[in-house]
Amino acid sequence: MKIFVDTADLTEIRRATEAGLIDGVTTNPSLLSAVAGDDDPKELLREIAETVNGPVSAEVVAVESGAMLVQGRRLAAIHDHIVVKVPMTEDGLRACRCLRAEGIRVNVTLCFSAPQALLAAKAGATYMSPFVGRLDDIGESGMEIVSQVRQVYDRYGIETEVLAASLRHPRHVIEAMMLGADVATVPPKVLFQLLRHPLTDTGLENFLKDWRKLGRAL
Numbered sequence: 001m002k003i004f005v006d007t008a009d010l011t012e013i014r015r016a017t018e019a020g021l022i023d024g025v026t027t028n029p030s031l032l033s034a035v036a037g038d039d040d041p042k043e044l045l046r047e048i049a050e051t052v053n054g055p056v057s058a059e060v061v062a063v064e065s066g067a068m069l070v071q072g073r074r075l076a077a078i079h080d081h082i083v084v085k086v087p088m089t090e091d092g093l094r095a096c097r098c099l100r101a102e103g104i105r106v107n108v109t110l111c112f113s114a115p116q117a118l119l120a121a122k123a124g125a126t127y128m129s130p131f132v133g134r135l136d137d138i139g140e141s142g143m144e145i146v147s148q149v150r151q152v153y154d155r156y157g158i159e160t161e162v163l164a165a166s167l168r169h170p171r172h173v174i175e176a177m178m179l180g181a182d183v184a185t186v187p188p189k190v191l192f193q194l195l196r197h198p199l200t201d202t203g204l205e206n207f208l209k210d211w212r213k214l215g216r217a218l
Contacts, residue, residue, distance in 0.1 A: 024054035049079035100124035
């Protein structure tokens with residue numbers, strides 16, 4: 001399973017990239033607005049794309065398919081790594097189909113059901129993003145959609161990748177791995193939590209303590 005980091009913070013992206021932890025990045029308008037400030041968000045996306053050797057999802061901010069197409073083409077022109085995100089709406093799928101016909105990769109976002117996921121795939125989506133945490137928030141099982149979509153895509157030989165999104169903690173990541181998600185995108189806090197385990201910390205501390213008893217250097 002590939003791991004993407006869900007942020008527009010270049011410091012966190014560089015840290016994750018240098019450690020070899022990520023295969024790509026996902027952003028959205030909220031994440032970009034939180035860090036761009038007075039800077040041009042397109043330039044920020046360019047920097048992110050140049051930092052990461054993998055796909056970088058960048059979302060349109062329109063609701064009508066024609067405007068989505070214009071914005072999607074502009075986003076795709078920023079860098080070869082850019083994947084255009086469109087919402088799971090009728091207009092979003094219209095835009096998805098047109099963009100894919102032009103060779104532009106598309107991530108259909110804000111998916112909350114298996115039927116939506118199937119329609120996104122039929123529109124040619126490169127990635128389909130089910131929002132796990134937001135389903136959990138309303139009392140549904142977010143991971144159930146990942147399970148359902150994996151089964152549907154496998155049954156019909158669909159190549160669209162399941163990009164599990166809105167993951168809130170390491171357990172979500174483990175469940176996504178076990179259910180066969182192609183990608184999990186996580187915020188930096190969760191990404192770096194995946195590195196940690198108390199037994200790793202304790203084991204390292206004990207090894208170093210025992211070595212210090214020798215009073216020698218390597």
